[in-house]
Amino acid sequence: MTVRKRQMKLGLFLWATGHHIAAWRHPKAHVTAGIDIDHYIRLARTAEAAKLDMIFCEDAAGLREANVGIASQTSRSIGFEPISLLAAIAVQTERIGLVSTASTSYNEPYGLARTFASLDHLSGGRAGWNLVTSANHIEAANFGSTGLRPHADRYERAREFAAVVAGLWRGAEALNHEGQSFSVKDALDLPRSQQGAPVMVQAGASEDGQDLAARTADVVFSAAQTFEEAKALYDGLKGRLAAYGREPDDVKIMPGVAPVVAETEAEAREKYEALQELIPDDVGVALLSSYLSISDLWRYPIDGPLPELPPSEGMKSRQALVIEQSRRDNLSIRDLARHFAGARGHWRVVGTPAQIADELQARFEGGAADGFNVMPSWFPGELDAFATLVVPELQRRGLFRREYEGRTLREHLGLKRPV
Amino acid sequence: MHIAVSFNIASAAGQAAEPDFSRIAGFVRKAEAAGLDMVVISDSAAGGQQASSPFEATTLLAALATVTERIGLVAGASTLAHQPYNLARRFASLDIISHGRVGWNATMVQGPREAANFSRPEGISDDDFRRRAEEFIGIVQGLWKGWDTDALLFDKVGGRFHDPEKMHLLDHKGEFFSVRGPLNVARSPQDTPVLVVSGLAETDLDFAARMADVILIEEQSLESAKAAYDDLRRRTLAAGRNPDAVKVLISAAAGPELAVDRLEAWFGAKGCDGFSMVLPPLPSALDDFADRLLPELHRRGLPRPDYTGTTLRARLGLGGGNRP
Numbered sequence: 001m002t003v004r005k006r007q008m009k010l011g012l013f014l015w016a017t018g019h020h021i022a023a024w025r026h027p028k029a030h031v032t033a034g035i036d037i038d039h040y041i042r043l044a045r046t047a048e049a050a051k052l053d054m055i056f057c058e059d060a061a062g063l064r065e066a067n068v069g070i071a072s073q074t075s076r077s078i079g080f081e082p083i084s085l086l087a088a089i090a091v092q093t094e095r096i097g098l099v100s101t102a103s104t105s106y107n108e109p110y111g112l113a114r115t116f117a118s119l120d121h122l123s124g125g126r127a128g129w130n131l132v133t134s135a136n137h138i139e140a141a142n143f144g145s146t147g148l149r150p151h152a153d154r155y156e157r158a159r160e161f162a163a164v165v166a167g168l169w170r171g172a173e174a175l176n177h178e179g180q181s182f183s184v185k186d187a188l189d190l191p192r193s194q195q196g197a198p199v200m201v202q203a204g205a206s207e208d209g210q211d212l213a214a215r216t217a218d219v220v221f222s223a224a225q226t227f228e229e230a231k232a233l234y235d236g237l238k239g240r241l242a243a244y245g246r247e248p249d250d251v252k253i254m255p256g257v258a259p260v261v262a263e264t265e266a267e268a269r270e271k272y273e274a275l276q277e278l279i280p281d282d283v284g285v286a287l288l289s290s291y292l293s294i295s296d297l298w299r300y301p302i303d304g305p306l307p308e309l310p311p312s313e314g315m316k317s318r319q320a321l322v323i324e325q326s327r328r329d330n331l332s333i334r335d336l337a338r339h340f341a342g343a344r345g346h347w348r349v350v351g352t353p354a355q356i357a358d359e360l361q362a363r364f365e366g367g368a369a370d371g372f373n374v375m376p377s378w379f380p381g382e383l384d385a386f387a388t389l390v391v392p393e394l395q396r397r398g399l400f401r402r403e404y405e406g407r408t409l410r411e412h413l414g415l416k417r418p419v
Numbered sequence: 420m421h422i423a424v425s426f427n428i429a430s431a432a433g434q435a436a437e438p439d440f441s442r443i444a445g446f447v448r449k450a451e452a453a454g455l456d457m458v459v460i461s462d463s464a465a466g467g468q469q470a471s472s473p474f475e476a477t478t479l480l481a482a483l484a485t486v487t488e489r490i491g492l493v494a495g496a497s498t499l500a501h502q503p504y505n506l507a508r509r510f511a512s513l514d515i516i517s518h519g520r521v522g523w524n525a526t527m528v529q530g531p532r533e534a535a536n537f538s539r540p541e542g543i544s545d546d547d548f549r550r551r552a553e554e555f556i557g558i559v560q561g562l563w564k565g566w567d568t569d570a571l572l573f574d575k576v577g578g579r580f581h582d583p584e585k586m587h588l589l590d591h592k593g594e595f596f597s598v599r600g601p602l603n604v605a606r607s608p609q610d611t612p613v614l615v616v617s618g619l620a621e622t623d624l625d626f627a628a629r630m631a632d633v634i635l636i637e638e639q640s641l642e643s644a645k646a647a648y649d650d651l652r653r654r655t656l657a658a659g660r661n662p663d664a665v666k667v668l669i670s671a672a673a674g675p676e677l678a679v680d681r682l683e684a685w686f687g688a689k690g691c692d693g694f695s696m697v698l699p700p701l702p703s704a705l706d707d708f709a710d711r712l713l714p715e716l717h718r719r720g721l722p723r724p725d726y727t728g729t730t731l732r733a734r735l736g737l738g739g740g741n742r743p
Contacts, residue, residue, distance in 0.1 A: 119478050
């Protein structure tokens with residue numbers, strides 16, 4: 001008798017024309033993605049044919065970039081609203097999970113619980129909610145004049161929000177909730193989901209975010225560049241679960257990975273460099289400026305080194321490391337800008353199917369991930385490459401399913417049905 | 420004559436057989452095949468009792484958009500249960516998913532128990548509700564126009580995805596809301612989603628005449644329907660709009676004894692632009708309507724102008740674009 005090997009979970013992270021900032025300029029990228037529903041249905045079916053656990057839509061209720069000149073050189077200012085997008089995809093697919101982001105700052109729990117319950121019914125138990133608290137001033141300006149709430153307040157509201165939503169999804173009892181931010185009298189006026197309740201997803205990496213995830217999340221999407229970083233995040237979060245009476249396996253941790261794959265390593269590198277060349281200088285510099293919290297980076301020669309800067313208030317240790325590293329390696333502002341614009345702080349792997357499978361396997365078996373949220377650099381090409389080259393390699397190694405065993409997203413992920 | 424069919428998916432409390440998606444989709448496809456202009460779907464949020472439908476209206480609409488091709492799809496969504504930015508975005512997105520066949524049914528009457536479930540335990544007065552709804556609707560329509568129709572360039576080589584001059588902030592600051600904009604969804608294929616208003620009181624009529632594309636009024640005697648219709652057309656003209664830019668449909672119960680003769684009489688006397696047939700909240704009523712009453716209407720050949728357009732606006736003779 002053979003013992004079934006533990007298998008990794010894989011999500012497809014959908015975003016605009018691709019995760020690379022210049023994705024839309026790729027000659028074969030589907031540039032009208034943001035107004036073409038058939039394109040998204042095709043992507044979902046590709047992911048389903050590859051037996052992926054879920055597709056995931058990130059979201060913000062506003063533009064991504066305040067500088068209109070910069071925004072107009074990216075494809076991220078327009079796109080589908082994700083819940084309507086996934087509801088359309090729900091009835092055009094059969095097995096794949098459907099996870100959408102929605103903010104606890106700009107919704108009410110009763111309405112959100114209803115909408116996701118409906119998505120869960122439309123899909124036969126395949127829905128998930130990625131909870132975000134929204135830390136973005138552009139969004140705040142679309143929801144009143146009070147501006148962004150302080151971090152701690154946002155999380156307090158999010159904790160209450162998540163508890164109310166879980167209560168509504170759980171059942172028929174009138175809720176009679178009277179809290180700090182919300183009051184909800186009745187039970188949800190929709191029947192209970194086929195998977196018990198939609199899957200709860202979170203991504204917050206802050207202390208408050210991790211604590212909330214440990215209490216409520218079924219899945220955590222994280223961002224980690226190195227194995228050590230990923231392992232520390234993984235162990236840290238799993239270690240918090242016991243305090244809330246949960247088992248390590250109750251939460252699946254899925255870091256983002258941005259693969260660039262081709263038959264040969266040289267070809268993969270070439271593909272990646274070609275995409276990097278398409279980043280307009282001002283777009284790259286704007287992204288780097290905001291990452292490093294340096295507002296006037298555009299004043300300095302782009303082929304020169306980063307200027308000497310006084311340490312700023314908001315600068316985090318990782319950003320300080322980036323500056324240090326760039327000095328050591330003699331990187332120009334352009335080099336550094338492209339480096340960041342390309343990966344958005346996520347883990348990038350460039351190579352052959354076997355090389356990418358090696359990297360994923362090492363993090364999976366090394367106890368740094370339960371699976372991965374795959375971020376193709378452009379659509380549909382890099383998704384097709386991952387589905388046809390990397391997934392079969394993972395399947396050959398017994399690291400990923402060849403067929404769906406379950407029907408619901410909870411079944412795919414091996415999650416308990418909530419009581 | 421314009422014919423809509425309207426049903427509330429969530430009001431059949433206690434029904435054993437809840438309508439599943441394929442049943443609702445089958446019904447809407449039959450309505451489409453019979454040449455109806457649109458379906459108007461409502462769900463009663465916060466009824467406080469277990470509903471017979473597992474769906475919320477806007478998500479259901481997205482799914483229906485993928486299995487239909489021509490019929491207009493209108494969903495009710497409460498101004499109390501949503502923020503204007505989110506609602507404008509949801510419908511703008513639905514409109515792109517459906518290739519320009521979507522409408523929003525905004526009602527000027529608050530739903531029972533809505534306030535109690537949306538963090539307003541003290542309630543909201545009807546007067547405040549109406550003023551808030553008017554501001555809300557204005558914001559939504561403004562957001563829908565934030566991108567010019569030719570704003571998207573898709574110029575890969577030149578690196579210009581959109582023309583920054585053709586994206587406009589709303590910068591709304593009002594009594595209840597402050598919304599900067601713009602929407603992060605492209606312009607609608609039919610210019611803007613169709614705005615259907617219902618639940619109008621006397622004090623809402625000028626507002627409706629100024630803003631609405633379609634006005635639903637309650638079933639009444641032929642004389643009073645005619646008076647209400649003429650009144651709305653006068654107000655529309657006074658608001659600086661062509662009276663034909665607003666379609667007035669009478670909500671009529673479509674029971675088993677549907678009086679097709681009566682509908683013909685109303686329409687013939689120019690008491691309305693058409694009807695919205697309200698189905699009883701029974702799953703079986705969908706099948707009954709599609710199988711028995713639609714063929715009867717069809718057989719009578721109630722006149723409908725021959726529109727060549729594919730969008731809901733074009734079907735309703737509202738102009739406003741007919742792009743693919």
